[in-house]
Amino acid sequence: MEQIKLLKSEIRRLERNQEESAANVEHLKNVLLQFIFLKPGSERESLLPVINMMLQLSPEEKGKLAAVAQGG
Incomplete structure (x- = not known):
């Protein structure tokens, strides 16, 4: 009986994690799409910290993305 309770608890935890992951992916998708479709400049640059x-990202990747945000 104790093992069943433990397994049910673990299943609930995994389901919550899966829901959070799905929400994070959806948020990332929205941020990236916004970044892609905005014109280069400050609005794009404001999304850099979130991305x-x-x-x-590594420092090199951050630099490359910042250049893209500025239109380079």
Whole structure:
């Protein structure tokens, strides 16, 4: 009985994690689409911290993305 409770608890935890992951992917998709369709400049640049955080970009990748945001 104890093992059943433990397994049910683990299933609920995994389901919550899956829901959170799906929400994060949806948010990332929306941010990236917004970045792609905005004109280069400050609006695009304002999305850089969000993209950097979500994708955990390296310093080199951050630099490349910043150049794209500025239109380069």
